[in-house]
Amino acid sequence: MSSSFDSVDHNSLRPPNFNQEEIDLHAIGGSSFWLDRIFTVLVYILVAVTVGVLFYMSWIIFQQAEPAILKFGLGFLWSKNWDSTNEDFGALPYIYGTLVSSFIAIFLAVPVGLSIAIVTSENFLSDSLKNILAFIVELIAAIPSVIIGLWAIFIFIPVVQPIEQWLSVNLKIIPLFNTTDPAGNNMLTAGIILAIMILPTMASVSREVLLVIPPELRSASMALGSTRWETIFRVIFPAAFSGIVSAAMLALGRALGETMAVTMVIGNSAQVSASFLDPAYTIPAVLANEFAEAEFGSLHVGALCYLGLMLFALTLVINFIAVLLIQLVGSKNA
Numbered sequence: 624m625s626s627s628f629d630s631v632d633h634n635s636l637r638p639p640n641f642n643q644e645e646i647d648l649h650a651i652g653g654s655s656f657w658l659d660r661i662f663t664v665l666v667y668i669l670v671a672v673t674v675g676v677l678f679y680m681s682w683i684i685f686q687q688a689e690p691a692i693l694k695f696g697l698g699f700l701w702s703k704n705w706d707s708t709n710e711d712f713g714a715l716p717y718i719y720g721t722l723v724s725s726f727i728a729i730f731l732a733v734p735v736g737l738s739i740a741i742v743t744s745e746n747f748l749s750d751s752l753k754n755i756l757a758f759i760v761e762l763i764a765a766i767p768s769v770i771i772g773l774w775a776i777f778i779f780i781p782v783v784q785p786i787e788q789w790l791s792v793n794l795k796i797i798p799l800f801n802t803t804d805p806a807g808n809n810m811l812t813a814g815i816i817l818a819i820m821i822l823p824t825m826a827s828v829s830r831e832v833l834l835v836i837p838p839e840l841r842s843a844s845m846a847l848g849s850t851r852w853e854t855i856f857r858v859i860f861p862a863a864f865s866g867i868v869s870a871a872m873l874a875l876g877r878a879l880g881e882t883m884a885v886t887m888v889i890g891n892s893a894q895v896s897a898s899f900l901d902p903a904y905t906i907p908a909v910l911a912n913e914f915a916e917a918e919f920g921s922l923h924v925g926a927l928c929y930l931g932l933m934l935f936a937l938t939l940v941i942n943f944i945a946v947l948l949i950q951l952v953g954s955k956n957a
Contacts, residue, residue, distance in 0.1 A: 824874040
């Protein structure tokens with residue numbers, strides 16, 4: 624027997640003279656308010672100006688680098704020569720030094736930064752202690768890079784040099800440490816200094832991402848029998864994956880472009896070596912060291928600007944890979 628409610632027209636129960644767009648506050652997007660329309664137009668203008676400035680900067684650098692691009696072409700990327708007297712230039716040692724030192728820094732900073740983010744976002748410590756710890760870590764970002772470089776020269780290198788010498792003696796069978804009597808100015812030292820410098824970015828952004836995860840996820844996971852660490856690694860981290868990757872990319876961008884501190888500790892030797900205990904060179908370091916003495920309009924300046932374009936391209940490629948990684952993981956979790 625059918626119910627009497629089955630014959631009721633449900634559309635007749637809706638209030639008259641109202642459609643879905645009028646009921647849904649998100650449907651109109653605030654377009655009916657003049658202040659919102661002005662703000663939207665202003666945002667579009669600012670975005671266009673930002674993109675325009677970016678392209679303008681790239682075009683200016685490209686114009687200065689054009690003589691080197693026309694002469695060396697793509698061979699500039701894998702050439703090891705850098706002879707300003709004979710105007711023979713190659714970027715491979717600088718690209719290698721930039722990438723390796725940055726990835727050493729990320730390799731060290733990501734686990735430490737995530738550990739700090741976990742400790743300062745979960746209830747392991749009291750709120751006052753968590754705030755103090757987070758403030759101390761973020762305070763590192765306020766230290767000028769040249770000060771960190773001086774600290775590395777006078778304090779850090781004398782401490783880490785005996786450790787590097789021990790690595791070269793006892794682990795020389797490993798190519799990464801196959802250097803005889805390493806000095807303190809080398810790739811590994813630069814990577815550690817970079818890790819210290821990017822740690823505040825990695826830790827603070829990851830902490831903010833973990834704090835916005837709904838507490839219901841933690842409660843539901845632990846109610847189903849998960850331990851605290853199972854909840855963190857299997858529930859919280861997957862939910863915060865895109866934010867953590869964004870934090871790592873911000874930190875990596877800082878590492879790729881860092882100049883003064885790296886210049887002071889990396890040794891500034893244009894070579895490609897598998898050993899982390901050998902001196903190296905980075906793109907920002909060679910730009911800082913040689914741009915002032917290069918003659919304007921010369922092929923030397925063009926090669927340096929070509930290096931600047933390479934650094935810009937490296938940053939774009941790494942960010943593009945990060946976006947693809949986020950989308951890939953997001954599609955798997957969907």
